[in-house]
Amino acid sequence: MSENAIIEIEDVSKSFGSVTALSGVDAIIREGEFFSLLGPSGCGKTTLLRLIAGFDEPTGGTVSIAGEPMAGKPANMRPTNMVFQSYAIFPHLSVGENVGYGLKKKKMSRQEIADEVTRALAMVDLAGYGDRAAHELSGGQRQRVALARALVMKPKVVLLDEPLSALDKKLREQMQIELRQLQKQIGITFILVTHDQEEALIMSDRIAVLFEGEIAQLDTPEALYRRPVNKRVASFIGVMNFMPATVTASSDTAMSVNIPSLGQVDLRADQLPEGLNPAAVDTIGVRPEMLTILFDESETAEREAPGEVTSASYCGDMTYYSVLLAQADEPVTISMRNTTGRSILTPGTQVRVGWGHESVVLFD
Amino acid sequence: MNVTRFLSRNWLVSYAVVYMVLLYLPALLLPLFAFNSSTIIAFPLKGFTLEWFGVLIETKALHKAVQNSLIIALITSAISTLLGILGARAIVRFRFPLKRGIVGLIMVPLILPEIIVGVSLLVLLMQIGISLSIWTVIAGHVLICLPFSVAILSSAFQGLDPSLEEASMDLGETRFGTFRRVIFPLILPGIISSMLITFTISLDEFIIAFFLTGTDVTLPVYIWGQMRFPAKLPSIMALGTILLLLSIFLLVLGELFRRRSARRQGKSTSPTGGLV
Amino acid sequence: MLSREGRQGLTLISPPFLYALLLLAAPLAVVVTFSFWSQNYLDLDTTLTLKNYREVWTKPIYRVLILRSLNISMLVTVFTVLLAFPMAYFLSFRVKQNKALWLFLITIPFWTSYLLRIFLWKVILGYNGVLNSALMGAGFIDEPLTFIMYNVTAVVITLAHAWAPFAILPIFVALERIDRSLLEAAEDLGDGPVRRFFRVTLPLAMPGVLASTLLVFIPTVGDFVTPRLVGGKDGLMVANLIQVYFGKANNAPLATALAVSSMLIVTSISVIIFIVGRRIGGRTR
Structure with a gap:
């Protein structure tokens, strides 16, 4: 690139x-x-x-x-050439005629057009479909024809x-x-x-x-x-837990943040979004997979905070827990991979939640 | 299945059958008496004859009327379909000021009593001093055919995915090329259907023709003139039979094209043909 | 200022629009003007006068004819719509395949020559007609029935038959648009077939019924062929008079005043029907 x-x-x-x-x-x-x-x-x-x-x-x-x-x-x-949402395959033309539609306007011989069409169809794994009628195609095939029709125009x-x-x-x-x-x-x-x-x-x-x-x-x-x-971007892309927070100290290289529900943390400058105004920070965000439930005594994390499981949603490979942290008003979502040895925790279970300075994103 | 539901279903079916029979019964009399050898239209039937069809062949005035009607119907269908294409395209693809009012005016002949259309055109023509001819009949017929053209072609344009036109432009085609290579082939069945239906309407139309026809009478006006003479009734029956068959033929053809249009566009057919 | 789309749309629509403007709106305007003029033998007097309207609105003959026309049209409308509803219902709810074919079969008679269809009723209902000759031949009656021809009944039968297909289509479309799960919901909530029909199906079909009513009522008022062929002396309608004044009697101003008056009355009645219909089927759109 x-x-x-x-x-x-x-x-x-x-x-x-x-x-x-x-x-x-x-x-x-x-x-x-x-x-x-x-x-x-x-x-x-x-x-x-x-x-x-x-x-x-x-x-x-x-x-x-x-x-x-x-x-x-x-x-x-x-x-530019476009692949339309509806694919816009010309219903009165065959697959080959669809793909060759735009080439007719270029100065190319009949044979050249046919060759280009064949090549484009092969590129999208539709070799040999040239004579099919448009309505004989499945949704996925229509999508490929639309793509071939755009690509053939180079x-x-x-x-x-x-x-x-x-x-x-x-x-x-x-x-x-x-x-x-x-x-x-x-x-x-x-x-x-x-x-x-x-x-x-x-x-x-x-x-x-x-x-x-x-x-x-x-x-x-x-x-x-x-x-x-x-x-807004944070919650549009994936899931993000938001918690109130305040910046207690900031320098060119680091920032100290107090998060009532989790605790105090120091963040390095390269971890912060550009142009962030430290004074305006009032919220931090944590992705569900950036928090861990520490299942037994032997497991440790950079930092820990106590909490109580309020609900669990089992999704096959993952379980999503709602956990109410000791100092928080609203529960946070934590995703845990269901690997061997991990059982599903029931609501009411007291747990230790592990996190670290890399878990945290600041917002103003 | 419970008993009341079974009965209600049968009741409806029998109703439908009786309804259809009554709808067609009068028309069935046409061929019946067209081949009947009696000069009076009454039961019992006497015998088989082709005499009344023979009479038609010999009547010169009738031939002239048929010729007039065919010319009028042909020109009417061409003009109203052409105007219909423009109108339908504008209605389906564009938003513009006063759209409802403009479309309303174009469609209003659909419910306006034909005598009003005929009389008002006649008054205008008299005032301007245009003498009656086949062209005045055409003017009136285009007016009442236009709503049908617009309706049929609107449904043809509606079935056209707008992104097809964009795809064509995107692939390097010009506006005109897009019309020629994409739009026209896809609405062609609608165009043919519109031409056939308006042709049929014009061919059969009486009231407007009655007011606007000059010395060159149309076929229905000619028939109207003949109805006063009881002796002519059997040959009218024969003529009616031919007209009925012709109309049905044209309509079936129009319907087939309309369905083909829908199939081509990969859409299911609207059973009412976009007329409502 | 107009947007590009607005301009393109207007350009496209202008040929059919101008056509309708020149050959429909302009003539109608001329008709209205004409109705305020008067005619002395062959000369047209263009001074504005209410003479024609005074005559139309005071002389009993016109009132009789207009009232009779309205009466006939309403009868025709009621008959046609009532008879059409079960047919439309059948098409929409009972016919599973070939709906299009059924509809096509229903519309064919409508497209065939109007004049011939009316003429056939004359032949059927006439004194020596098909019905009488068949009944006498079969020995049901000794002499021809006379009450079926050349009167209002004949006009109503003929018109109702002629307009039947036109009434079915709008009702059918309205019935087709009813979401079938609404009917299942009604049943699920305890309605039997009859209650369900009156509480759900019929109210939702009202817009179609309304459209049918107007589609039949308005054009039939202006018919003059049917009354002329099967109506006899007592079955003549206002359009017959308009036609006569235009033709032999050569009094176009009076004819136009009569036409304008009739259309005004028809329009007012249509508006009333429309408003009442909206009330009944009110909340549906």
Whole structure:
């Protein structure tokens, strides 16, 4: 993956009548990366994708692709191709005709088109399906045809609008991995729109999280999960326990935080989100897997806090406990892997909860 | 199955059968008396004859009326379908100011008594000083056919996934190319269905034609004229038989196209054909 | 200022819209204007006058004809809708496959020549007609029945038959839209088939019934072919008079005043039916 920008989005806003869909969005998408636009429905992620594709024009700001501003260029003039949420397979054309649809506009011989179509179909594991009618395809096959139809155009960027949302869970998980592998293999930039945080984490090199028409955070999946910039991002991606806290001392290299329900902890500066104002910190967050229930006396942790199990939800490989810490008003969620020797604790059990300075994320 | 439910089901089925029989019974008289050798339309039937069809072949005035009606129906169906395509497309794909009012005006001939349509057009034409001809009949027929075209084509456009057009544009096609390669093939069955149905409506329409026809009478106006003469009744029966068969043929054809359209788009057919 | 979408939409709709404007709205406006003019033999007097309306609203002949037309139309509407409901119910709830085929079969007669359908009733109900000749041939009666032809009854039968398919479709659509789980819920909550029908099915079907009612009522008031062919002297309707004034009597202003007055009355009644219907089926949308 190179560091060259393929798409530059500068101060882009879009409104439909009085409704603002996007405001002041800035982002740079790098050549060859798998980039995701993640957010709840209505956050503007699809709008942004459509602005890149050229189906809509921004109300303000510019979108540039490969260094060229796209203003005024309709979709048919842009080096992007889209995989639609509904797949938009032309129902009156065969699979092969669908894939070759866009090639007809390029100056290519019949034979060249046929070869390209065959190659594209092979790429998505649909070799030999060229003569099938569109309505004979299953959901997963339609998705592959839509992808082949975009890839055959050799676009600079492939845009995917929730391409997996219509598939069932098993198939979706399989396609997530396949899509990711295919993208790495051919090296074309993919931009994926999704509302499924897990899907975004699995597939992407980088993710932009959008809320209400603005990018809340643009980061790698790991950074997004480990160091969310605010509470909203934190609770949108995975589960986060929030607890009140105050900063008792801070320097350039470290920060002391008092968490009434857990205790006192010192945090290193590199663990803190950029631009955090120590004075404004009033909350910390802890992921459920960053807390442990210490099952017997021999188990220890960096720090410990007493608590009582209030409920347990058994999920097969994991059990999710609600634990009320001694100094807290509300229970926290703790996830525990059900490895051998661990029984399910019943509500009322007194436990020791283990944690450490790496468990904690600060929020202002 | 409990007894009351069984009875209620049978009651409904018998009702439906009787209803359908009564609906079709009058039409069945047409062929019955068209081949009956008696000059009066009454039971008992006398014998089989093709005489009344022979009369039709010999009547020159009838041929002229048929020719007029066919020309009118053909032009009417073409114009109303063309206008219908524009209207349906606008209604299905676009939001625009005064949409309800505009669509309402276009659709209102559907419930307006035809005499009002006929009379008001006649008054206007008289005032402007346009003399009656087949074109004035066409003007009136397009007006009453347009709502049907719009309804049929709206359902054709509704079945069209908007992302198909976007996909085509995205793959490098122009607006016109998209219409030619994607939209047109997918709504073609709807277009044909609209043309067939409006053709049928125009061919059978009497009231508007009655007011707006000039010296070139249409077929229904011609039939109306003949109804006064009892001696002509058997040949009207023969003519009616032919018309009935033609109408049914056109309608069946239209229906087949409509279903094909729905199938092509991978949608289940709306049983009412988008007319309601 | 218009949005791009608004402009494109208006551009697309403008040909059919202009057509309807020029050939429907404009003529209707002319008709209304005409009704305030008057005619002396062959000359049209364009000074505005209420003369025509005074005549229409005071002379008994017009009142009789208008009232009779409304009466006939209402009878036709009631008959048609009442008879159509069970048929629509059958189609929606009992027919499992081939619904489209059934509907197609129902609509075919509607598309076939209107004139011929009415003409056939004349042939059936006539003095020497099919019904009388068949009944006499079978020995049920000795002389032709006369009460079935050339009167209001004949007009009602003929019109009800002609408009039957038009009444079924809206009711059918309304019934189809009823979520079947609502009916199961009603049953689950203790309603028997009859109570369920009156408490759930019928109220939810009311919009369709209302649409049917108006779809039949409005156009039938303006019919002049049926009364002319099977109505006799006592079965003539207001449209017959309009037609005569336009033709032989050559008094277009009076005819237009009559037409405008009738349409106003029909519109008011339709609005009342609509409002009352909304009340009954009120909370459903």
